[in-house]
Amino acid sequence: xxxxxxxxxxxxxxxxxxxxxxxxxxxxxxxxxxxxxxxxxxxxxxxxxxxxxxxxxxxxxxxxxxxxxxxxxxxxxxxxxxxxxxxxxxxxxxxxxxxxxxxxxxxxxxxxxxxxxxxxxxxxxxxxxxxxxxxxxxxxxxxxxxxxxxxxxxxxxxxxxxxxxxxxxxxxxxxxxxxxxxxxxxxxxxxxxxxxxxxxxxxxxxxxxxxxxxxxxxxxxxxxxxxxxxxxxxxxxxxxxxxxxxxxxxxxxxxxxxxxxxxxxxxxxxxx
Amino acid sequence: xxxxxxxxxxxxxxxxxxxxxxxxxxxxxxxxxxxxxxxxxxxxxxxxxxxxxxxxxxxxxxxxxxxxxxxxxxxxxxxxxxxxxxxxxxxxxxxxxxxxxxxxxxxxxxxxxxxxxxxxxxxxxxxxxxxxxxxxxxxxxxxxxxxxxxxxxxxxxxxxxxxxxxxxxxxxxxxxxxxxxxxxxxxxxxxxxxxxxxxxxxxxxxxxxxxxxxxxxxxxxxxxxxxxxxxxxxxxxxxxxxxxxxxxxxxxxxxxxxxxxxxxxxxxxxxxxxxxxxxxxxxxxxxxxxxxxxxxxxxxxxxxxxxxxxxxxxxxxxxxxxxxxxxxxxxxxxxxxxxxxxxxxxxxxxxxxxxxxxxxxxxxxxxxxxxxxx
Numbered sequence: 001x002x003x004x005x006x007x008x009x010x011x012x013x014x015x016x017x018x019x020x021x022x023x024x025x026x027x028x029x030x031x032x033x034x035x036x037x038x039x040x041x042x043x044x045x046x047x048x049x050x051x052x053x054x055x056x057x058x059x060x061x062x063x064x065x066x067x068x069x070x071x072x073x074x075x076x077x078x079x080x081x082x083x084x085x086x087x088x089x090x091x092x093x094x095x096x097x098x099x100x101x102x103x104x105x106x107x108x109x110x111x112x113x114x115x116x117x118x119x120x121x122x123x124x125x126x127x128x129x130x131x132x133x134x135x136x137x138x139x140x141x142x143x144x145x146x147x148x149x150x151x152x153x154x155x156x157x158x159x160x161x162x163x164x165x166x167x168x169x170x171x172x173x174x175x176x177x178x179x180x181x182x183x184x185x186x187x188x189x190x191x192x193x194x195x196x197x198x199x200x201x202x203x204x205x206x207x208x209x210x211x212x213x214x215x216x217x218x219x220x221x222x223x224x225x226x227x228x229x230x231x232x233x234x235x236x237x238x239x240x241x242x243x244x245x246x247x248x249x250x251x252x253x254x255x256x257x258x259x260x261x262x263x264x265x266x267x268x269x270x271x272x
Numbered sequence: 273x274x275x276x277x278x279x280x281x282x283x284x285x286x287x288x289x290x291x292x293x294x295x296x297x298x299x300x301x302x303x304x305x306x307x308x309x310x311x312x313x314x315x316x317x318x319x320x321x322x323x324x325x326x327x328x329x330x331x332x333x334x335x336x337x338x339x340x341x342x343x344x345x346x347x348x349x350x351x352x353x354x355x356x357x358x359x360x361x362x363x364x365x366x367x368x369x370x371x372x373x374x375x376x377x378x379x380x381x382x383x384x385x386x387x388x389x390x391x392x393x394x395x396x397x398x399x400x401x402x403x404x405x406x407x408x409x410x411x412x413x414x415x416x417x418x419x420x421x422x423x424x425x426x427x428x429x430x431x432x433x434x435x436x437x438x439x440x441x442x443x444x445x446x447x448x449x450x451x452x453x454x455x456x457x458x459x460x461x462x463x464x465x466x467x468x469x470x471x472x473x474x475x476x477x478x479x480x481x482x483x484x485x486x487x488x489x490x491x492x493x494x495x496x497x498x499x500x501x502x503x504x505x506x507x508x509x510x511x512x513x514x515x516x517x518x519x520x521x522x523x524x525x526x527x528x529x530x531x532x533x534x535x536x537x538x539x540x541x542x543x544x545x546x547x548x549x550x551x552x553x554x555x556x557x558x559x560x561x562x563x564x565x566x567x568x569x570x571x572x573x574x575x576x577x578x579x580x581x582x583x584x585x586x587x588x589x590x591x592x593x594x595x596x597x598x599x600x601x602x603x604x605x606x607x608x609x610x611x612x613x614x615x616x617x618x619x620x621x622x623x624x625x626x627x628x629x630x631x632x633x634x635x636x637x638x639x640x641x642x643x644x645x646x
Contacts, residue, residue, distance in 0.1 A: 016314040016381035073341035178345035
């Protein structure tokens with residue numbers, strides 16, 4: 001009897017695996033790798049890759065740009081020393097900014113992108129709201145995750161759209177993509193799909209749609225007629241300023257500004 | 273009412289058994305339920321951990337270097353797939369935490385699932401099944417089982433105890449009835465003893481006194497009357513104490529019979545002859561008393577009803593039985609109704625009576641000796 005009870009209690013206590021051990025508390029900053037490593041928002045990835053190519057060609061410094069991990073991931077990885085440059089598409093929160101330096105690189109137009117089979121070239125504000133409410137039949141809206149800064153940029157110009165997006169996302173009727181590369185792939189492979197995207201990251205077969213007759217171009221951004229815009233930048237640890245200096249120098253140079261504009265971004269005005 | 277003590281000892285023995293059975297029921301059922309629910313929860317947690325591990329493995333394949341910094345996106349995807357509702361702990365290969373959201377770590381049963389990419393472990397997932405609700409459910413079940421066990425235990429205890437109590441009352445009532453019957457029988461037996469013992473002696477004394485009245489008082493006659501009265505007194509004393517005839521106690525069965533025949537013959541003038549063996553097997557006291565009373569009653573009938581001048585008594589022992597035979601030259605034995613005491617005594621000893629035919633005097637009583645015949 002006593003033995004049976006002991007066995008029962010033992011089996012109760014042993015059901016399942018042991019709990020997770022205490023995590024490693026080591027907070028040391030990782031040592032830099034031989035190559036310069038950059039990662040973060042997918043909106044800046046194409047530009048960062050182009051700049052990296054130029055830096056490598058000009059200085060021999062090997063620069064590697066990792067796939068998108070989002071602005072938050074880029075900031076965290078930079079703080080840990082896992083990468084040298086964090087690519088960001090939103091302002092840093094106070095707790096993120098501590099111990100990091102930021103340099104703005106370009107301004108990016110947030111657009112509604114679609115593949116070539118999409119039946120429209122121009123959508124109205126009303127269409128966008130109806131699309132986000134799921135009232136436009138025959139079209140497939142693809143959404144970005146809640147943390148994506150492109151949402152905020154577009155929704156700042158279209159009052160009420162944020163609530164409609166959240167309602168649609170919560171309904172489960174729409175696909176939600178976590179990264180720019182995933183969104184690009186989904187837009188290209190989903191029939192009659194439309195979704196929020198970065199103008200600078202658009203590559204064929206994707207194209208940017210006009211909104212209320214305004215085409216999203218760098219000129220429109222510069223003129224202020226395209227208002228869904230976000231500022232892209234890089235963050236780095238101050239002690240690695242020398243490592244990232246060639247990258248920053250190129251981004252701020254005239255050659256770099258030409259490169260930025262050629263990729264569909266608008267260079268930020270140099271500091272005076 | 274005669275006190276019969278059955279219920280209390282029975283209850284004392286039953287109570288621990290019922291307590292143990294009820295306690296086992298109250299504890300084992302919730303415990304078994306808890307173990308079963310816990311093992312099912314761990315299985316579900318393991319399945320959830322495997323799904324999380326698949327998502328993480330995909331993330332590691334896409335971003336082998338920086339996957340752990342894509343936690344916000346991973347968290348969103350896990351949330352979308354409904355995998356963040358319960359505790360979830362993820363550690364990379366260096367045991368650094370990967371924060372994916374979900375509830376804070378709490379008391380849980382854990383399932384550990386490695387994240388493998390091309391069979392190489394790159395991280396570990398601990399999916400937890402929260403134990404709080406499980407314990408609450410178990411405690412609720414325990415409370416219910418305790419109530420049920422208490423009720424069942426009460427029924428298991430009270431029903432048998434009440435049945436035994438009713439049986440106890442019935443037994444006590446039967447014993448009381450039996451006691452009354454025994455007392456009644458004893459009173460009747462004492463009455464017979466007085467009738468056959470003291471009654472005979474007093475009758476003899478009375479006859480003696482009648483004879484004296486006719487003949488005039490002589491010293492020997494007075495002594496005989498005195499002797500009969502003393503004997504009657506002694507008989508009464510014996511009846512009220514050990515209820516054993518006095519001569520029987522002093523002389524044994526054969527001696528008492530010889531003495532009674534002689535004294536009765538003298539008292540009544542009837543010529544009584546006795547034919548008896550020198551020895552008999554030792555008789556049980558109640559049987560000896562019963563046989564002695566039969567002899568007294570039979571001779572009394574001979575004198576009182578038959579008007580005989582001669583009488584004979586024969587005692588014999590043959591084939592495990594004792595035989596008493598009476599005969600006289602009188603008018604014959606009275607009817608059987610007047611010899612109720614003989615019938616009852618013989619029946620009480622398991623024997624048989626051969627009653628005389630009308631007008632005849634031969635009476636035969638046969639008593640099996642049983643153990644006494646050895």
